[in-house]
Amino acid sequence: MAAPRLPKQRFGYFRWFQCFRVGAAVAFPTVGASASQSSDEPEQHQKSTTVSHEMSGLNWKPFVYGGLASIVAEFGTFPVDLTKTRLQVQGQSIDARFKEIKYRGMFHALFRICKEEGVLALYSGIAPALLRQASYGTIKIGIYQSLKRLFVERLEDETLLINMICGVVSGVISSTIANPTDVLKIRMQAQGSLFQGSMIGSFIDIYQQEGTRGLWRGVVPTAQRAAIVVGVELPVYDITKKHLILSGMMGDTILTHFVSSFTCGLAGALASNPVDVVRTRMMNQRAIVGHVDLYKGTVDGILKMWKHEGFFALYKGFWPNWLRLGPWNIIVSFERMKASASSSQIILGYGKENLIIKAF
Helix, strand or coil: CHHHHHHHHHHHHHHHHHHHHHHHHHHCHHHHHHHHHCCCCHHHHHHHHHHHHHHHHCCCHHHHHHHHHHHHHHHHHHHHHHHHHHHHHCCCCCCHHHCCCCCCCHHHHHHHHHHHHCHHHHHCCHHHHHHHHHHHHHHHHHHHHHHHHHHCCCHHHCCHHHHHHHHHHHHHHHHHHCHHHHHHHHHHHHHHHHCCCCHHHHHHHHHHHHHHHHHCCCHHHHHHHHHHHHHHHHHHHHHHHHHHHHCCCCCCCHHHHHHHHHHHHHHHHHHHHHHHHHHHHHHHCCCCCCCCCCCCCHHHHHHHHHHHHCHHHHHCCHHHHHHCHHHHHHHHHHHHHHHHHHCCCCCCCHHHHHHHHHCC
């Protein structure tokens, strides 16, 4: 009986030895690579190199740098975003709370809010906004970068279709997870000093009064807006950049990326603003017992606004919606370029990356 055990034991030892080598290659890719180079087995060297390359694609830096850049950009552009929300919710003929038209435009809204509510009112809702970027921005950029590495290994192999698919998927997933913070941010922006309670208490209040549905109110138009923005801005960005370079007016410089970003931002704002207005109003509406939702969905909201307020109601908050994209791009570009420089990397085509960052 002892004779058959020896091959079984040797096979078990060989299997555990192989598991140890694979584990060492995953945990210490550089060590695994150097060990494979000294080996006479080219096949094992190729496998070890492949494992090391795949593990290097799972990088934590896009999550951290993307989240920090998003937080900085959100803080810098928040007053403009607040005016967008105020302009979008005012003049609702079917909602008595926001029936009055108080603001004639972005600058009038800024001056009047400062005069009537104080300068700090321009940052009403900044806490959930930063919390949103810390979760939403970090998850979005991390998922986007990771998804791209599943399709292509080299940056030059990326295509417009792949970037669009990864951008939409990452935007939908991250915005769905962070939707409660977006709901609270918009309500605090819309109500300003009238909003009472702390951030945590407000989350609890929304859940108690409206249930889980209240925390994820407006998530569908948010996803729709993400798809529209990415689907419009990325092609327009590529076309604008291509013609600027081919015309000889500009080279492939930072200025070219910024001009292309502002141009595609205009196209994205024109295409997505109606959905954005519906999204803002749906998140701001509060469901109570016996109360019927003002807007049941994106199409219903657009039709009701057009009927009761006219066509141009669909483009309320358009100017701050577009102008906010410019500083967003500049701040995020600067932060990401600093991050890439600190890690001795060169980001090629970073302008297109910024479109994904700020698109949702």
